[in-house]
Amino acid sequence: MYLFLILFITSCAGTGTKNFPNLNTELNKSGSSIYFFRPGSYIGGGIIPSIIVNGTEIGTLGNDEYLETFIKPGEFTIVSKVKGLNSIGMETDSRSGVAKPGKNFFYIVSLKQKLFTGQFLLTETTESGFKQAK
Numbered sequence: 001m002y003l004f005l006i007l008f009i010t011s012c013a014g015t016g017t018k019n020f021p022n023l024n025t026e027l028n029k030s031g032s033s034i035y036f037f038r039p040g041s042y043i044g045g046g047i048i049p050s051i052i053v054n055g056t057e058i059g060t061l062g063n064d065e066y067l068e069t070f071i072k073p074g075e076f077t078i079v080s081k082v083k084g085l086n087s088i089g090m091e092t093d094s095r096s097g098v099a100k101p102g103k104n105f106f107y108i109v110s111l112k113q114k115l116f117t118g119q120f121l122l123t124e125t126t127e128s129g130f131k132q133a134k
Contacts, residue, residue, distance in 0.1 A: 032099035
């Protein structure tokens with residue numbers, strides 16, 4: 001019983017941070033930063049999406065958590081995907097773009113419920129929109 005409870009509780013935690021990221025006031029001239037935020041929600045709160053950038057998982061997002069990563073200039077792809085037992089009926093979402101030196105990207109990750117499925121949407125926003133989402 002306790003083992004099941006421990007597995008359930010740890011499956012609800014993401015690898016992101018609860019602290020608002022330090023948005024570079026002086027933009028990095030060698031590439032782009034990508035920032036992600038998942039607002040808190042009761043619906044789907046125990047389902048944790050993985051964030052994959054250019055084929056590499058950068059982390060998972062629990063409620064009210066942030067992730068950030070740095071990428072080199074060029075084309076990039078982002079995928080939100082749920083793994084494990086929670087992935088049954090969950091669809092993926094993806095976005096792509098072109099990273100340029102000094103350009104930052106901001107995404108809000110939110111759950112869209114459907115009849116028998118769900119999907120963590122990646123919604124691109126501005127820096128001010130990202131700051132207001134917290």
